[in-house]
Amino acid sequence: MxxxxxxxxxxxxxxxxxxxxxxxxxxxxxxxxxxxxxxxxxxxxEPVKTESFQDDLSEIFEVFQKLGISLQESDPISSENCLREIRTSFPLSDFKEDMEYLERQIKDYNFDGARETIKELKNKVQIRIYDESESMRE
Incomplete structure (x- = not known):
C-alpha cells in the first residue's frame, strides 16, 4: 500500500x-x-436487494462525476482510484461486464472510450433504479 x-x-x-x-x-x-x-x-x-442501493445513489453518482473529471483530465491514477471506490463501495454486480470493460479502457489509457462507457453505465444504473422503484410500488 x-x-x-x-x-x-x-x-x-x-x-x-x-x-x-x-x-x-x-x-x-x-x-x-x-x-x-x-x-x-x-x-x-440470490441475495435480497434492499433499499440501501437507492440510499447510495447520490454517493455513486458523485463518484461517477469524479471519475468523469479524472477521465477528462486523462489521469489514470485518479481514474483507477475512483473505479476502485465504485467497486468496493457499491453493489454493482449486475454491471460486472461494464465495470470490467471500463477498467480495461482506463488501463489502456482509452479515456475517451471510458467517458462514453461511464455515461452508458450511469444510464443503465438509473434505468435499474427506476425499474426497482416501480416494482417496489406494485
Missing part, C-alpha cells in the same frame, strides 16, 4: 486508506461469519 501511494498527495492517500480499511473490514466480517455461512448455507441463493 505504501508503494502504491508513494506518488500520491496526502488527500488521495487518505482516500485510498479509507477504501482499503472498508474492504478489510468487509473481508474480516465475512471470515468471522464463515462457520455460520457454511453451516446454514447462507449466500447460496
Amino acid at each position: 505504501e508503494d502504491a501511494c508513494a506518488d500520491e498527495d496526502e488527500v488521495n492517500t487518505l482516500s485510498a486508506l479509507v477504501l482499503a480499511e472498508k474492504a478489510f473490514a468487509q473481508v474480516l466480517g465475512t471470515f468471522e461469519r464463515m462457520p455460520d455461512i457454511v453451516r446454514t448455507g447462507e449466500g447460496t441463493e
Whole structure:
C-alpha cells in the first residue's frame, strides 16, 4: 500500500486508506461469519436487494462525476482510484461486464472510450433504479 501511494498527495492517500480499511473490514466480517455461512448455507441463493442501493445513489453518482473529471483530465491514477471506490463501495454486480470493460479502457489509457462507457453505465444504473422503484410500488 505504501508503494502504491508513494506518488500520491496526502488527500488521495487518505482516500485510498479509507477504501482499503472498508474492504478489510468487509473481508474480516465475512471470515468471522464463515462457520455460520457454511453451516446454514447462507449466500447460496440470490441475495435480497434492499433499499440501501437507492440510499447510495447520490454517493455513486458523485463518484461517477469524479471519475468523469479524472477521465477528462486523462489521469489514470485518479481514474483507477475512483473505479476502485465504485467497486468496493457499491453493489454493482449486475454491471460486472461494464465495470470490467471500463477498467480495461482506463488501463489502456482509452479515456475517451471510458467517458462514453461511464455515461452508458450511469444510464443503465438509473434505468435499474427506476425499474426497482416501480416494482417496489406494485
